[in-house]
Each structure stands twice: as structure tokens, then as C-alpha cells.
Amino acid sequence: MHKHHHRHNDVKNIKVAFFLNLLFTIIEFVGGILTNSMAILSDAVHDMGDSVTLGLSWYFQKLSKKPGDKAYTYGYKRFSLLGAIVNSLILLVGSVVILFNAVPRLLHPEQPDTKGMLLLAVLGVIINGVAVLRLRRGHSLNERVVSLHLLEDVLGWVAVLIGALVMHFVDAPVIDPLLSVAITLFILFNVYRNMRQSFRIILQGSPEKLNLAAAAQAVAALEGVRRAEHLHAWSVDGEYNVLTMHVVVSREMSMREQQQLKQRIRGTLNQMGVQHATIELELFEDPEDCRL
Template structure:
């Protein structure tokens, strides 16, 4: 959804171009454009549901298989896959929930719910990986016998299950689906490692390889979960999104004819993908009303090109005073 508007107080106008003068300030309200991705809502939900069922079912099989084979590597993958199942389940729920759109109380919609869910999921994964490490370290120094044949069979099934989920998700163009598909690809690589490890254990009886693989998987989970948590903190603290270059935006805006400056610029992200910007654009005091509209249109186009999905710009004349000028 690409949308741009300028607001004054609590006044909002929809579906029309509108501007007015007030105390030397020029405010604009632009059209609301809805993202074409809504047309793909049903296929997205269907694909995510299939991936969720596959992942949840197999994570249960993994926990049982890990216990039967006495393999902490299998149990580590089970924790990882269960975490992925939770992520997919949340993505599925959010995909359906997002159809509600925004409301009076939630003017940006419900995008932050997915960010909160990502934080909760990451914390759960951190706890799970800590438990895995706690169990694996003693077994690395005092290896226990594992059932290599069972590990091999589970690895084959794991590659097949995750492969089916990838084939299902690769048909979609939703960012949600692509993110989940990357999770599935990571899982396949993990199962390939378990497959190779089980073959080595079968022929060498080097049982320490099992806890070593488990520690590797746990480390992978720790690193990624920690990255996710820091990413969530950045979003909740409303830092400038990493994919947005504020200096370039200011440079491009001040390059518009008759624009004399930009101040009180704020950029943040709702969920890591949907970025919001508010800014005051100062124009020449002799600019005509029809020129202001062209300046507005150019500014909106520049902001769209700079990965801003929801811009709000306030036009001010150079001679007018602004209480936020030093912000």
C-alpha cells in the first residue's frame, strides 16, 4: 500500500487532492492507493497454511524421533522447526488479520502486531537454544551412543518435508511467503548436515559429532534470534530504517525547483517493510499555488523511489515561522 498525505491537526480527507492555507503553512492531502498484494490474499493464506501444517507436523515427528534415536542434533532441529512453525502460524494469522485494515484507534492498521510476534518468537527460540546448549555440552565431552540409521531416515524425511513446503511457497510473490521460504531453505541445509553427520557416525562411531552438530544448530538459532530481537528494538524505538538513506532523501527534496529547505523530518518503520515519513518542506515565498501542487507531486514521487510507503509532507513558505524549524 503506497499512500501519501499531509495532515493538519486531526483533519483527514480521503480520495481527493486537497490543499489549503493556514497561518503561512500549506498542507496537502493525497490519494490513498491500496497495494495490489491484497488481490493475492487468498493464495497467500492457502500457501502459508500448507507450509504451517507441514512444519508443525514434522516438528512433532522430530521430537519423537530425537528421543528414539537419542540424538540432540535431531532435537535441536525439532526446536528450530517448531520455532519456524510458530513464525509461519503468526504470519498466517497476521495475513488474515491484516484484512481488517486500519481503524479509528489503530490508524496505521495492525502491522506492529507482527513485530511484537517476532519478538516473542525470538525470545522462545533463545530459551530453546539455551536448553539445547545446556544438554549438548556435557554430551560433547561424554558422548552417548545414537542411532545413526534413525538419524539418516529422519534427515531424508526432513529434506522431503521442507522441500515440499519450499515448492509450495516459491510460487508466491508475497514478502511474507518469501521470508518463510528462506526459513525452509535454512532447514533443508540443516537436514543435509544431519544426513552427512549420520553417515559419518554410522561408519566411524564418532558419537561426539551429534552434540557438535547440535551446538552448531543452537549457535545458528542464537545468532538469528538475537538479530531479530535487535531489529525489533530498532522498530519499537522508531529508528530510521536501515534501508532508507535520510541524507539522500533531504538532498533529493532540496533539489526540487523552488524548495529552499527541509526540516522536522522523521522516518520510521511500522514492521520493517512499511516505512513512514513526515517532513516540513520550505518553499520560496513567491511560489504560486499551482507550483505548490507540482512541488508536492515531485516530493511524493521522490519519497516513493526512496522506499517510503507512507509520506506526509507539510509545505511552508520561506517567510513563515515554524516552531519545529530546529527539530
């Protein structure tokens, strides 16, 4: 019952953060146009991407609870990658549009409405800050990741706030497009990083934090094991890692001994970041070669 309450709060917290972010994104786009600020519009694009991320996280947080079935035997965890890719594409298109409009402003800067910028920046810090605090109380990894992402937004709005204060007292309108370009380049860097991670998972790449050589050595060091070979590892969603391997044993074993050895191997692999392991035992005198 306690865990069910946590899972319910997980979904509720993301839902609240989603509607807060979506409402403020609309305000940002209107405010960015009215204040003639490219920095505000850049943050609006960023927050639009965050709204998509939060909306998809809200949906997938509920969907991820579905167990595996005949259609998706590993469950629905990998659907979250679709959200990451869609979000990255939206941010990519939005960032290109912002850069297309911001770069000419570097050569011919226009003075934005700094009072309006200050108001929006303060609202940005408050609203994103509330969303961060709401999600930081959560229990799911999904919430903590989204919370970290929104914390970046708070820092971005602090930068806009400082820039608006400087422009309010100093005639330096070039600060606005400079902030816009800096925010957009930061967004593009994160888009590249997220797309790289997503495609690595889709293409069945080995999990970056899993050292296969160290895993083979750790298994080979167990009593009764001669060597471990044919290791294949991939990640379902970037968190749930799967591994298959052949383990060559030095002597014949009873069924009970085989089960006990497999349990020890799975325990060793679990400590190294493997959540699901399929193990085939082979006798050293008659090894099978199943290389593809």
C-alpha cells in the same frame, strides 16, 4: 478478482506449510528422544520455532488485510512484530535448554542411533523442501520471507544427514553434539538479529535502508525548494516506511503549485523507500521552528 485469488493462495500456502512443519516437529521430538540424538532435538527446537512463525504468519496474513480504523489508524501491519518477538523468545528458551544438554555430551559423547537419524534427516529434507517449493510460488513478501527461513531448515537437515552418514561408518559420536551446538548457535544468531530489528521498529528507529541525509538532498534539489529540514522517519512493520518533513520554498506558491510540488516530493521519496510522507511547506522569509 485476480488479486483476490493471489491473496487467497497466500493464506492457503502458509496454512499448508504450517501443518506440514507442525506435524514433522512432533515427529522430530519423538525421533530425537528415541535416537538419542541432540542434533535431531536441536533441529526440533528450530522447527518448533518455525511452526510458531508459520502459524503467526498465517494469522497475520489474514489480519493484515484489515484496513486502518479508529483504534489502529495505520492498519494492523505492526501486529506481525508480536509474532517475531514471541517466536524469538521461544527459540531463545529452547536453545538454552538444548545447549545445557549438548555441552556435557562434548565431554562424554554418546553414540546415537544413526539409522534413525538418517531416516529423520531424509524426511526433514523432503518435508521442508515441499514447504519451500509451495511458498516460493506465492506472491506475497510474507511468503517469500518464510520460504527463505524454511530453506535454511533444509540446509540444516542436509548437515544432519551428512553427520549421520559419517557416524554410521566411523566411530565418532562427538559429531552429534558438535552438530547440535552449531545448529543452536546459528539459531541464537538469528534470534539476536530478529530481536534487534523488532525492537528498532518498536522504538521508532529510522529505517536502516533509508538515508535521511540523501532524502533531504534529493528534495532540496527540486525546483522551487530551498532546503528540507526536520525529517522524522520510522517504519510501521519493517516494510512500510513513514516520513514527515518541513520543506522551505523560495517563493510564495498558489495552492495548485503547492500540490504539484508535494506530488514531486512524494515521488522522489517513494523511489528512496518511503511509502507515506507528510510534508509541510514553509516560506523561506518566515520559517517556522517546531522542534520539540
